[in-house]
Amino acid sequence: MTWHLDTGAGAFNRQRRPGPASLEMGWARRASVLRLAAVTAACLAVGSAPALAQRTLTIAATSEPTSLDPHFHNTIANYATARQIFNALPDLSESRRQLDDRTWEFRLREGVRFHDGTPFEAEDVAFTLARPPTVPGSPSSFAHTVRGIAAVEVVDPRTVRVRAREPSPFLLNDVWNIMVLSRRVHAAATTADFDSGRLAVGTGPYRHVAYVPAERHEVAANPDFWGGRPPWDRVTTRYVADGNARLAALASGEVDLIDGVPAQEVPRLSNDPRFAVFGVDSVITVFLFPDAARERAPHVVDRQGRPLDRNPLAERRVRQALSLAVDRQGIVQRVLHGQGKPAEQFGPPGVAGRVPDMPPLPYDPAAARRLLAEAGYPEGFRLTIHGLRADFGGSEEVLEAIAEGFSSVGVETRSETVPAAAFGVRGNNREFAALLYSFSGGAIAPLRQLAMARNAETGAGPFNWQHYSNPMVEATLAEALRTTDDERRASLFAQAQRALAEDKGLIPVLYLRNNWAGRRDRVRYEPHRGGHTSAVFATPVDLTGGPGTRGGDR
Numbered sequence: 001m002t003w004h005l006d007t008g009a010g011a012f013n014r015q016r017r018p019g020p021a022s023l024e025m026g027w028a029r030r031a032s033v034l035r036l037a038a039v040t041a042a043c044l045a046v047g048s049a050p051a052l053a054q055r056t057l058t059i060a061a062t063s064e065p066t067s068l069d070p071h072f073h074n075t076i077a078n079y080a081t082a083r084q085i086f087n088a089l090p091d092l093s094e095s096r097r098q099l100d101d102r103t104w105e106f107r108l109r110e111g112v113r114f115h116d117g118t119p120f121e122a123e124d125v126a127f128t129l130a131r132p133p134t135v136p137g138s139p140s141s142f143a144h145t146v147r148g149i150a151a152v153e154v155v156d157p158r159t160v161r162v163r164a165r166e167p168s169p170f171l172l173n174d175v176w177n178i179m180v181l182s183r184r185v186h187a188a189a190t191t192a193d194f195d196s197g198r199l200a201v202g203t204g205p206y207r208h209v210a211y212v213p214a215e216r217h218e219v220a221a222n223p224d225f226w227g228g229r230p231p232w233d234r235v236t237t238r239y240v241a242d243g244n245a246r247l248a249a250l251a252s253g254e255v256d257l258i259d260g261v262p263a264q265e266v267p268r269l270s271n272d273p274r275f276a277v278f279g280v281d282s283v284i285t286v287f288l289f290p291d292a293a294r295e296r297a298p299h300v301v302d303r304q305g306r307p308l309d310r311n312p313l314a315e316r317r318v319r320q321a322l323s324l325a326v327d328r329q330g331i332v333q334r335v336l337h338g339q340g341k342p343a344e345q346f347g348p349p350g351v352a353g354r355v356p357d358m359p360p361l362p363y364d365p366a367a368a369r370r371l372l373a374e375a376g377y378p379e380g381f382r383l384t385i386h387g388l389r390a391d392f393g394g395s396e397e398v399l400e401a402i403a404e405g406f407s408s409v410g411v412e413t414r415s416e417t418v419p420a421a422a423f424g425v426r427g428n429n430r431e432f433a434a435l436l437y438s439f440s441g442g443a444i445a446p447l448r449q450l451a452m453a454r455n456a457e458t459g460a461g462p463f464n465w466q467h468y469s470n471p472m473v474e475a476t477l478a479e480a481l482r483t484t485d486d487e488r489r490a491s492l493f494a495q496a497q498r499a500l501a502e503d504k505g506l507i508p509v510l511y512l513r514n515n516w517a518g519r520r521d522r523v524r525y526e527p528h529r530g531g532h533t534s535a536v537f538a539t540p541v542d543l544t545g546g547p548g549t550r551g552g553d554r
Contacts, residue, residue, distance in 0.1 A: 054233045055540050057523065060246040061533045062260035062390045064214055064239035066139070066420055069194035070179035070202075071132045073424060074140045074462065076440050079177075080532035084219055084235070085115075086179035086202030089125060089162075090172070092226075101167040101484045102150075104175075108158045112226045114182050115201045115208075125160045126152035127183035129175070133459070135191065139424030144449060144459030145174035167484045170444070205230040206535060214239060214421075219535070231543055235535040241390035250275070256522045259533040260393035261515040263339040269517050279339075279515040280527035283442050285346050286398065288326075288385070288507040289450070290319055290434045293467040299384035299433040303412060308381060313433060317375040319504035322434075323361055324368035325405040326509060335397045339515065343508035345497050346450075347443025354443045355494045358501065361508070368409040380410025386426075387436040389417040392512055392531070399436050402509070427465040438512065439463070440530040444493060451500055452477055468505045472496075 063077040070082035090096065093106040112120040129152055132142035148168050153161040164171050181189070185201055193199040200208035205227065206219035217237045221230045238255065240246045243262040249255045251274075261269065261277065270277045290313040291297040297311040312318045328342035344361045347354040372380060383406065387399040399415040406413035418426060427435060439446045453469045454461035473496050480492035500506060516525045516533070526537045 055231060057232045057235045057257065057535055057538055057540075058255045059235070059237045059533060059535070059538075060240040060249050060255040060258045061237050062239075062241060062243075062246070062393065064420055065217070066424065067191055067195055068197070068200045068208070068211055068217075069135065069189075069191040070181075071135050071142050072138050072191050072194075074142050074177070075420075075424070076438075076531050077420070077533075080528075080534040081217060081237070082179050082202075083204065083532070084206040084535055085200055085204045085208055086181075087204050088178060089128075089160075089175045089180055092120060092180055092203065096172075098172075099161070101169075102164040102171075103161055104172055105155075105159065105161045108160060109226055110158060112203055113224060114185060114203055115222060116185065118182050118185050118201075120180070120182070120203055122154040122157055122160050124180060124183050125162075126154065127187075128178060128180045129162070131181065131186075132178065137191070139428045140462045141459070142177060142462075144462050145177045147457065147459035148174070166482050168482065169484050169489065170481065206232075206235060209234075230535070231540055232535055232538070237533075237535075243393060250517060250519070253519070257516060257518040257525060257538060259514070259516050259531075260390070261517045263335070263337040263394050263515075266337070266339060266515055274520055275517050276520045276524070277515055277517050278525040278527045279513060280529055281341075281348065282440070282512045282514045282531055283348060283351055283529045284392070284438050284440045284512045284514070284531055285343055285348065285446060285508055286392070286395075286436065286438045286510040286512060287343070287346070287446075287450075288322070288402070288434060288436055288509060289466050289468075290322065290504075290507070291430070291432070291466045292316075292319060292505055293469060294430075297433040298431060299386075301382045303379055303382060305382065311433075312375070312377055312381055315375045316503060317371045318377065319507065321368040321371040321375070321409065322406060322411065323504050323507045324364045324371070325409045325411070326361075326402055326507070327363045327405055328361065328509060329363070331398055331401050332510065335401050336394050336510070336513075339393075339513040341511045341513075343511050345443070345501060345508055346439070346446040346506070348511035351442035352444060353447070353490070353493045353497075355497045358497065361501075365405075365409050372410055377410070380412060382412045383433060384414050384416055385434045385436060386423075386432045387415065387417050388423045388438075389419050391436075391438050393515070395436070395438075398510070402436065430465065430467070432465070435465070436509070438531075443497070447473075447477055447493065447496055447500070448481065450506055451496070470499060470503055470505055472499045473503070473505070 065078040065081040066073045070086050092109055092112060094109050095107040097105050099105055129146050129149055132146050148164050150165040151163045186199060189199045197208050197211055205222055205225045207222050209218040209220050211217045219235050221233050223229050246258040250258050269275045292314050294311055302308055332340045332342055345355055345358050385403060387395060396417055403413040403415040449463045451473050452460040453474055454464050476492050476496040480489050483489040514527055514531050516527055518525055522541055524539045524541055528537055
């Protein structure tokens with residue numbers, strides 16, 4: 001049976017087609033599944049005693065999800081929350097193989113059930129991959145991950161083939177982002193149904209218990225999880241935007257684990273025998289996104305507060321001047337206390353798509369002033385830059401430091417932070433002249449989702465809130481995304497990175513280092529390079545045989 005996806009309308013048709021009854025294939029399980037299996041084995045070994053106390057975990061997280069609908073809003077907090085309750089297709093597959101440059105075949109796990117007992121079936125895959133473009137009001141849709149899928153073929157009850165419309169080297173990566181739902185349970189599900197908890201039903205290791213927006217989310221172990229019972233019986237994630245408040249909660253024992261450890265506190269916590277710090281260099285790029293598209297932009301006026309007759313950010317020399325006014329190395333050292341690195345492109349060292357020979361972005365206030373004068377702004381102008389509140393540890397301070405740098409070259413700048421619930425909506429409505437934001441996902445994903453023009457048909461540019469457009473960047477990326485030759489594709493991505501860097505349509509600022517801290521006698525955490533805070537990566541100390549890593553890398 002083949003489901004032909006019409007992702008534009010969110011509908012799909014099916015027609016019967018014969019398929020092989022059995023297939024031979026094999027692959028190494030994803031590291032996360034192996035990790036969970038190891039934890040499960042330890043749980044079984046330790047948990048055989050009937051008097052074993054219930055294991056509970058309390059987390060204080062910087063950022064809250066904007067929804068429990070796993071297809072509503074593509075953010076780090078939303079994805080980290082969703083993966084506790086749901087699974088992606090590769091998780092629910094015992095093996096996979098690539099049949100050609102357009103087709104992947106998945107052999108599904110047997111006996112998997114959703115939390116309400118509904119069996120996971122092959123046709124749930126087709127339903128799931130058709131849903132993202134149909135979710136209304138999404139501030140940043142997952143549609144781009146499925147627009148390139150032409151059909152999902154159900155070969156037999158446990159075999160599914162996903163076929164792309166054209167050669168697609170990123171098809172497998174894309175389906176990793178989509179959490180699987182049930183066509184029976186979720187056929188008419190709305191985002192409100194998920195947020196109420198009524199349909200927050202997945203196949204994942206934890207079951208939804210309660211959700212209070214801006215306050216907490218509670219989950220409980222799924223005893224029927226296909227990977228074995230998870231290590232925590234109950235998990236509560238509290239949303240605490242203030243870094244000092246998170247530290248206080250950890251010190252008092254109110255919580256077992258915190259994320260977004262304030263950078264200046266990392267050395268102290270690392271040397272305190274009560275705590276363990278878990279740090280890792282992330283795949284997160286912090287960047288500035290100026291509005292280079294509109295003739296007039298909000299929050300931009302002259303030095304006397306009067307409206308300008310044109311948008312100065314649309315002038316490349318102004319954008320270049322703003323980049324020159326950012327002291328990246330100084331921000332890393334003074335604001336982040338070394339917990340990061342200056343960025344010169346999208347994608348930190350070690351990620352796919354990174355250009356190896358791009359020079360650092362200079363800090364040169366004098367050159368910035370000259371460029372502003374050449375562009376027709378010798379007296380500068382006034383600007384407000386916006387950022388996501390509690391985007392990362394120290395994000396408000398970084399935003400303020402950038403504003404100070406702009407002001408020092410004549411662009412009188414104030415900074416303003418916006419809570420998560422409003423940030424995506426306001427960004428999507430083009431209410432910002434310039435924003436500071438972070439993007440997790442190597443080098444290829446941000447180019448595709450930020451630098452490409454918004455396209456409803458292909459799903460490109462879901463985060464391109466400023467409607468940035470550069471024909472060279474666009475054409476080069478479009479070709480790269482359908483190029484299966486690795487060397488040729490790398491060359492195309494390098495061209496796009498260099499063109500974007502020259503134009504300063506998006507301005508890289510920092511690569512973050514993520515730090516979590518936990519009670520040494522309670523929890524060990526495997527730090528996630530994407531910044532995910534989730535019970536999936538936490539293990540009770542009594543199951544690890546040791547106190548965890550104190551101040552070290554993992």
